Amino acid sequence: MRPVWEEPPTVPGRALKAVILTLLVASVLFPLWTVLVTSLSPPSAIASAGGFVVIPRGFDLSAYRTIFAGGAVTRALWISTLVTVIGTAVALTVTVLSAYGLSRPGSTGHRWLLAYFLIPFLIYPPLVPKYLVVTGLGLKDSIWALILPSAVSVFNLVVVRGFFQGIPPELLDSARIDGAGDFRILARIVLPLSSAVVAVIGLFYAVAYWNVWFDALLFIDRNDMYPIQRVLQSYLLAGQAPHTSGAAASLPPTEAIKMAVVVLTVAPIVAVYPFIQRHFIKGVLIGAVKG
Structure with missing residues (x-):
């Protein structure tokens, strides 16, 4: 429970917390996603992406x-x-x-x-x-x-x-x-x-x-x-x-x-x-x- 002396969270404060948490989660998941997708991509998708693949283009x-x-x-x-x-x-x-x-x-x-x-x-x-x-x-x-x-x-x-x-x-x-x-x-x-x-x-x-x-x-x-x-x-x-x-x-x-x-x-x-x-x-x- 929130202490009585603590003010209730405001709508902008909750939105800012949600944005910060979303960015933190994305910063962790994005490299893992890129590694997984690149390992499962066909050679043509890797060649067209120039290295790491973010959007899946096939399965290999x-x-x-x-x-x-x-x-x-x-x-x-x-x-x-x-x-x-x-x-x-x-x-x-x-x-x-x-x-x-x-x-x-x-x-x-x-x-x-x-x-x-x-x-x-x-x-x-x-x-x-x-x-x-x-x-x-x-x-x-x-x-x-x-x-x-x-x-x-x-x-x-x-x-x-x-x-x-x-x-x-x-x-x-x-x-x-x-x-x-x-x-x-x-x-x-x-x-x-x-x-x-x-x-x-x-x-x-x-x-x-x-x-x-x-x-x-x-x-x-x-x-x-x-x-x-x-x-x-x-x-x-x-x-x-x-x-x-x-x-x-x-x-x-x-x-x-x-x-x-x-x-x-x-x-x-x-x-x-x-x-x-x-x-x-x-x-x-x-x-x-x-x-």
């Missing part, structure tokens, strides 16, 4: 058939999916366990450990030591080189720790009196009450792992281990063409191939996000009521 899936025929995009999508699923599970597990241990005031050395975690958050480590550590552990050219270096985000750790500290200690003490151990308390009490923050952190980790490309640029030299973002970079920036057995003259325009790769890169997150958002909003409301 040759760009998608071309990039899937080479096999690089299919492997890259599989690698990205594997990295996202495993990486999110590992990162959430490490973050939740670390945050719970650091949130308990009686845990051994929790202040010193928290200060140790905050050092790389305040002073970002250089790339050369990171590269030497990853290569020294034998993780180069493996999916673990894309997962383990980003397994713990100090910011996410501090956020989860702060949320755990807000849980009433009397609730945890009563469970401990009943004979529950720390793992049972974490699984049966802390995590159900923290569904909102766990959903937020899990979403952050999943998006970060799906969009990983700089670590792939550093640690992945094999083409068959490239994630989808690394393949997208090679198509858009390096100008590499997909490896196919067809003649160069029969290939679709370069713009269509690039936009098709962009669609395949964005589509999984766009398709999954509505389902995640539904559970995410529910978790936020439950956490807000219980908090």
Whole structure:
């Protein structure tokens, strides 16, 4: 409800808000629409438009058939999916366990450990030591080189720790009196009450792992281990063409191939996000009521 001291909105004010929101939505949807339409346009429509197509003029899936025929995009999508699923599970597990241990005031050395975690958050480590550590552990050219270096985000750790500290200690003490151990308390009490923050952190980790490309640029030299973002970079920036057995003259325009790769890169997150958002909003409301 509107506070009593706030004036009711005027007609020009509502019209201005509607115009601003419409422009903001259009600024987001227009590039996505252009990318999708260009990837599905025939060569004649792309040639007549001089590059990007805004108004559909035909329907052609040759760009998608071309990039899937080479096999690089299919492997890259599989690698990205594997990295996202495993990486999110590992990162959430490490973050939740670390945050719970650091949130308990009686845990051994929790202040010193928290200060140790905050050092790389305040002073970002250089790339050369990171590269030497990853290569020294034998993780180069493996999916673990894309997962383990980003397994713990100090910011996410501090956020989860702060949320755990807000849980009433009397609730945890009563469970401990009943004979529950720390793992049972974490699984049966802390995590159900923290569904909102766990959903937020899990979403952050999943998006970060799906969009990983700089670590792939550093640690992945094999083409068959490239994630989808690394393949997208090679198509858009390096100008590499997909490896196919067809003649160069029969290939679709370069713009269509690039936009098709962009669609395949964005589509999984766009398709999954509505389902995640539904559970995410529910978790936020439950956490807000219980908090």
